[in-house]
């Protein structure tokens with residue numbers, strides 16, 4: 068652990084739908100992920116998250132495992148439909164009690180809880196009313212966030228409003244790979260605005276309550292490079308950097324949307340009519356969380372035509388951009404491994420907000436693990452991935468960047484969205500038949516690293 072400040076946060080992250088199961092227990096209402104996974108053809112291995120890791124019943128064991136790895140922090144998410152089954156109305160005390168149990172178990176084990184309020188499980192009733200394409204959802208999110216913060220703000224002091232609004236908007240409403248599985252073309256960019264508005268409204272409402280916590284937002288940022296020195300490829304990089312990074316960082320940290328991105332997508336007028344919302348969206352936050360996995364190298368379409376709005380895509384206005392394989396090693400997700408890209412994205416935030424503390428709130432890798440002899444999982448490739456990225460954190464600190472913590476994705480194998488159970492990201496292996504947990508070599512490496520037996 069040499070070269071890391073003693074107050075550095077080391078943790079692992081999870082998300083409610085990916086681990087909890089118990090989808091019908093204690094008053095939980097249906098979310099868009101229940102509907103989506105139960106729709107044939109949506110999930111690669113046709114599985115659903117009804118049981119997942121059964122964490123709803125096994126949370127104490129799981130938090131104990133995290134503490135035994137030497138971690139001092141746990142990032143988990145709160146399922147909105149456990150707190151308000153239809154996304155509105157009075158809070159469900161049983162739902163709140165579950166997250167209080169999680170937070171208290173953390174504290175008893177010397178672990179600081181970090182709660183994410185929205186890691187994608189939108190109450191289905193709100194989707195039926197238009198979901199994130201409907202401005203009203205932002206206000207419903209504010210009410211849910213404020214009530215949850217008020218109820219649990221005595222035991223949870225660090226809160227993240229949204230996880231990766233890029234995914235909610237562009238996978239949920241752009242290419243339809245995630246719930247709710249809609250493909251609305253350039254309108255998907257309007258979902259970005261409503262998500263960011265929900266974030267800003269929530270921060271304001273949480274600050275207005277009686278609890279005093281650190282409030283932040285988690286974005287999935289990408290290091291983006293052009294495939295060549297050509298002007299066309301530079302334009303491709305500008306567009307992808309715009310859609311993945313600037314579209315989120317600029318409104319939140321600079322009080323402005325990137326005009327070029329709105330131009331490409333043909334939505335300037337719609338955004339201009341809502342420019343008053345920027346004040347809310349840029350409400351000061353206490354930290355920014357970055358989920359970092361990979362770098363994108365992009366090229367312009369050969370005929371120079373960037374857009375075909377009829378193609379369901381995550382890139383409104385730039386649907387035809389190509390992502391280029393640079394030959395770098397990849398994880399099972401096909402994501403290229405570029406640890407130095409993590410420093411790029413930290414710098415991207417830092418240059419916009421020099422005083423803002425930054426956390427890596429997710430970083431990790433999928434590999435096809437197998438249980439080996441004597442109940443071991445030899446995930447050397449994942450261990451190495453973590454070693455490289457922990458080293459990138461060390462380099463970021465050496466550069467003077469205000470990095471305050473690092474959370475591995477994920478504590479344990481879980482339901483990987485559109486891939487179902489076919490992708491494992493855990494430090495801990497989960498046998499989905501028996502629910503047995505086995506710490507992998509990567510987890511043991513973390514334990515040794517955090518307890519100082521390796522440097």
Ligand code: FCB
Pocket residue numbers: 082085230231234287358429476483484492
């Ligand atoms: C991120 C998600 C997380 C997990 C990882 C692999 O985009 O936030 O839930 O699925 O990817």
